[in-house]
Amino acid sequence: MILKNFNGTNSIYKLSFDQQCSSNYTAEGFNVLFVDDTEVNISPDNTVFLVDEKEKKYLQNLGEGACLEISQIGKIACAFGITNDNTLYITDKCNSNCIMCPMAEPARKYGHNTPIPVIKELIRYMPCNMEHITITGGEPFIIKEHLFEILKELKFGRKANTYLLLSNGRIFANHEYCKLFAESVPEDFLVGIPLHGPNETIHDTISQSPGSFLQTTNGITNLLNSKSTSIEIRIVINKINVPYMIEIAKYIVDKFKGIESVKFMGMEMLGNAIVNSEKVWIPYSEAFTKIKPAIDFLIENLIDVEIYNFPLCFVDSTYWHICAHSITAHKIKYADACLQCKEKKSCGGMFTGTDKYLSDSVKPIK
Ligand code: SF4
Incomplete structure (x- = not known):
């Protein structure tokens, strides 16, 4: 605006x-x-x-x-206001370089950090008791321990009722960071961490960062043991990891007792995802067929599951209740054919960018 x-x-x-x-x-x-x-x-x-x-x-x-x-x-x-759409953006930079990231590689490497004094001033100006804040980047922990100062200011200023921190989780492999995080974190806090595969070969191929699987999985384990926050695992479905969905689900159930939820996420086709589209793009209908057994397995094991970024016509109707309206309002697109769909109001639409890949295959629901 x-x-x-x-x-x-x-x-x-x-x-x-x-x-x-x-x-x-x-x-x-x-x-x-x-x-x-x-x-x-x-x-x-x-x-x-x-x-x-x-x-x-x-x-x-x-x-x-x-x-x-x-x-x-x-x-x-x-x-930052009474809407549910409050985002505290920390940095463009990231210590991973995921092959399907919607941000381009130069931004990840050379992008800018929001200056810490600006973040602190924004927090001072925020109203108290907002419904929700998402803290994101890039990788928010690029600013290292300064993130703990920010978490404390949010916590002691009682700025929001719920929080979501999006992180690749690698930093939590460090026990000292886990301890500092536990001391700083506000109540009703959720950390969303992506797991790209059931082993280091798949995960590190996707993150393009050797050693990241070990750090992320150790980080999740440390965070679970600290009992300082709720944790959700995010699986971004792409051509490389789609054959391994059931293995990823089994890995989560086996290794991460106490995980709050798992989100299966459709790709946002921008940045690295466009550059690597030959390697990563998979049609959503095919992706849904492949994630279905993994969803069922996780639900059987009492883990909450949601599907993010999938229009309803790519998902069996028996799974519509777990399809979230996950795309930020200004990024939502619908195809012309969606005008004939009786479920348009219930459908979360497509990402701007991804719509070029999906629009021709939408199937208006009659
Ligand atoms: S046809 Fe359009 S509105 Fe209907 S479910 Fe598909 S994407 Fe959504």
């Missing part, structure tokens, strides 16, 4: 729709955007700009006390 007429001089603001709250925020030292009908008053700048209906609706959806980071041209870089 871009606020076309934005003319503020700062980058982080608190949002208000109530004169008294706005005055309180200013007194507490926050920069404030006070929305009054179609006018937005900026303090302490003491300037005004106009918003149209679409911009105003966007701001209203964020709610009283939301935190916004805005560029000089009015582009909203990130926002």
Whole structure:
């Protein structure tokens, strides 16, 4: 979203729709955007700009006390509010380079970190008790121990009711990191860790990082033993690991007692995934056939399972109840044929990018 007429001089603001709250925020030292009908008053700048209906609706959806980071041209870089879609983005960089990653290799290697002072200022501006925050990257632990400072600020500021940290889990092979994590982690915390294969040959081929299977699996074991967080395993289905789905499921049941859930995920065809599409792309209908026995096995073993990023027409209807609306709103695409589908409202759609691979094979449900 871009606020076309934005003319503020700062980058982080608190949002208000109530004169008294706005005055309180200013007194507490926050920069404030006070929305009054179609006018937005900026303090302490003491300037005004106009918003149209679409911009105003966007701001209203964020709610009283939301935190916004805005560029000089009015582009909203990130926002934290009453929506469930709050993402704290730590870095582009990663110590793995997964063959089907939706980010391109140069970004993984040379991308930028959000400066720590900016992250801390965003946390200071965030409202308390938001429904959820996802902490992600790249690999968030690229910033090493600084991530613990961030977790503590979120925890002691009571910023959200639930959290999800997306990490490749390799850092948790280090016992000292596990201990520091246990000391810093907020309540109701979930760590999502990808497992690409049932052995190092498959996993490390996909992560393109020798030794990563051992680190990730040791990391998951250490985290489970620490009992400091819930853990979910994420399996991104691609041509390399699809023949091994049942072996991966058996490995999880055998080695990781106490795992909260397993997510089977369709690929987002961007970045490395596009460059390596010959090696990684598998049609979703074929992918679903291959994951079905693994899903059944995990459920039989009392592990919660969800299917992410699969449109309903690629999944047997008896599994629709475990298909999540997992794609972020601004990335969702539907094919033209979806207009004739009676399940469109229940279907989570396709990733923008992946739609080029799927649109011709959607089957509107009658
Ligand atoms: S036809 Fe379109 S809306 Fe219907 S299930 Fe398939 S992708 Fe979803």
